[in-house]
Amino acid sequence: MTDGEQHAAPRPKRADARRNAETLLDAAAAVFVASGVDAPVRDIAAAAGVGTATIYRHFPTRADLIVAVYRHQVEACAEAGPALLAEAPTAHEALRRWMDLFVDFLATKHGLAAVLQSDDPGFAPLHAYFLDRLVPVCTELLGAAAGAGEIRSDITAYELMRGAGNLCIGAEDNPRYDARRLVGLLVTGLGAPN
Incomplete structure (x- = not known):
């Protein structure tokens, strides 16, 4: 790997990936308002129409999701x-x-x-x-x-x-x-x- 390859900027998210992340964050916000920040991740996943693994892949901890x-x-x-x-x-x-x-x-x-x-x-x-x-x-x-x-x-x-x-x-x-x-x-x- 060349020095230039090591410091390459991260690629921007595809439009569909950005939309999916926004949908997930909107769903999490709605669940937090309705049930509090301690709501089960499965409730957030259901509201977003994704699996819980998708949430953990993007946000490894609850604190990451809250931020x-x-x-x-x-x-x-x-x-x-x-x-x-x-x-x-x-x-x-x-x-x-x-x-x-x-x-x-x-x-x-x-x-x-x-x-x-x-x-x-x-x-x-x-x-x-x-x-x-x-x-x-x-x-x-x-x-x-x-x-x-x-x-x-x-x-x-x-x-x-x-x-x-x-x-x-x-x-x-x-x-x-x-x-x-x-x-x-x-x-x-x-x-x-x-």
Whole structure:
């Protein structure tokens, strides 16, 4: 083997392999929300339509799967921001739709919260990753809506995201508590004063 062959970059995943991994991560996130992160791997495999060996091949430990689910959810939320700005009728509406996705992400995150706060060193960088990826997206959405005169301009992305996060606390334990509705009211309340 030549020196160049030893240091060759890994080949990117084929499109079907990426789709399969995304399906598996989406299924794992849904199972984690419904049953907790200790749900049996066979339940995740059934939801994804794969065998348990497939999950273990991609994610040898539960911690590997949890980190991958968390990162996948963050990426989906981050990628949605620019797409929503391009397709929504107003920037304020794009912000509202993104906040709905953010609340959905927080529901998954709260399901992972106890595990993410464990002593496992693999979980330590995830909060910084979350902020690094999502604060700029929320900042862009807020800036577009404020620039269009649709919302007030005196709130930061961090404040809005923190407020939404606080409104989501306890929602998973109370079926009468609708965090998405409350966050929607918060976003509506950002409307520019007349």
